[in-house]
Amino acid sequence: MTEPNWGDLLERAADRTAVRPAPLASIRAGAARRRRRRALAVTGVSAAAVIAVIAGSVLLTSTVPPQAPRPPVTTDGPAPGPEGTRLVGL
Amino acid sequence: VSEDDDFSQYVAARWSRLVRSAVLLGCSPAEAEDIAQATLERCLLKWSKVQAADDRDGYVHRILLNTFTSSRRRRWTGERPKAQLPGRLHENAAARVDDADAIARALQNLTVDQRGVVVLRYYAHLNEQQTAAVLGVAPGTVKSRLSRALKTLGEDPSLIELRGIR
Numbered sequence: 001m002t003e004p005n006w007g008d009l010l011e012r013a014a015d016r017t018a019v020r021p022a023p024l025a026s027i028r029a030g031a032a033r034r035r036r037r038r039a040l041a042v043t044g045v046s047a048a049a050v051i052a053v054i055a056g057s058v059l060l061t062s063t064v065p066p067q068a069p070r071p072p073v074t075t076d077g078p079a080p081g082p083e084g085t086r087l088v089g090l
Numbered sequence: 091v092s093e094d095d096d097f098s099q100y101v102a103a104r105w106s107r108l109v110r111s112a113v114l115l116g117c118s119p120a121e122a123e124d125i126a127q128a129t130l131e132r133c134l135l136k137w138s139k140v141q142a143a144d145d146r147d148g149y150v151h152r153i154l155l156n157t158f159t160s161s162r163r164r165r166w167t168g169e170r171p172k173a174q175l176p177g178r179l180h181e182n183a184a185a186r187v188d189d190a191d192a193i194a195r196a197l198q199n200l201t202v203d204q205r206g207v208v209v210l211r212y213y214a215h216l217n218e219q220q221t222a223a224v225l226g227v228a229p230g231t232v233k234s235r236l237s238r239a240l241k242t243l244g245e246d247p248s249l250i251e252l253r254g255i256r
Contacts, residue, residue: 013193014110015110017119027127027134030128
């Protein structure tokens with residue numbers, strides 16, 4: 001018994017399947033549908049991302065505790081010396 | 091040649107081959123047409139990539155295999171129980187499909203990976219390197235899968251019978 005020609009066997013098996021003509025119009029329509037669906041999905045994901053960022057920002061700002069009293073930025077300067085004198089030393 | 095024309099020519103030339111590849115992978119003829127159509131729809135979405143591919147047929151077969159694998163994961167493609175068989179073959183027709191049936195049954199005994207390798211090598215006529223690239227495995231893996239697949243096919247009783255007669 002010789003080794004079978006697998007290529008030939010598969011060709012014969014495959015040739016038994018009757019194939020209708022290629023539905024070119026359906027393929028094009030299907031591709032257009034996929035393209036629309038993909039564009040819609042990309043838009044949806046982008047919108048969801050924007051909403052998530054905005055919602056996150058709002059959430060963060062709303063949960064910050066009320067502002068604590070701030071320390072004075074500047075303090076009063078030293079009291080000026082008596083009239084007619086000036087500071088000397090150091 | 092415009093992109094549209096190129097695609098149309100490719101479909102006209104390869105449609106039946108793609109459908110039959112899907113049949114050999116284990117699909118019913120109707121399912122095979124659906125899978126070939128889905129494959130070509132996906133290809134059309136990025137036809138410029140397909141055109142630029144070094145091995146266009148290999149690229150398309152990779153999409154075909156992925157589409158086939160995905161379709162097998164979905165429930166709607168599963169077998170459904172029926173009270174009666176959908177159709178009965180006329181006896182002559184049954185005799186004519188004996189060979190094909192024997193081969194189809196023998197292919198069913200292979201794993202999905204092995205069937206993929208056999209179809210790509212012996213029906214799509216891709217070489218080892220191309221097959222390895224399509225499947226995303228090493229050429230050595232293609233060799234070993236093919237070797238195991240052919241061993242299983244060689245030991246299949248229906249194929250032994252077929253080879254004995256011819």
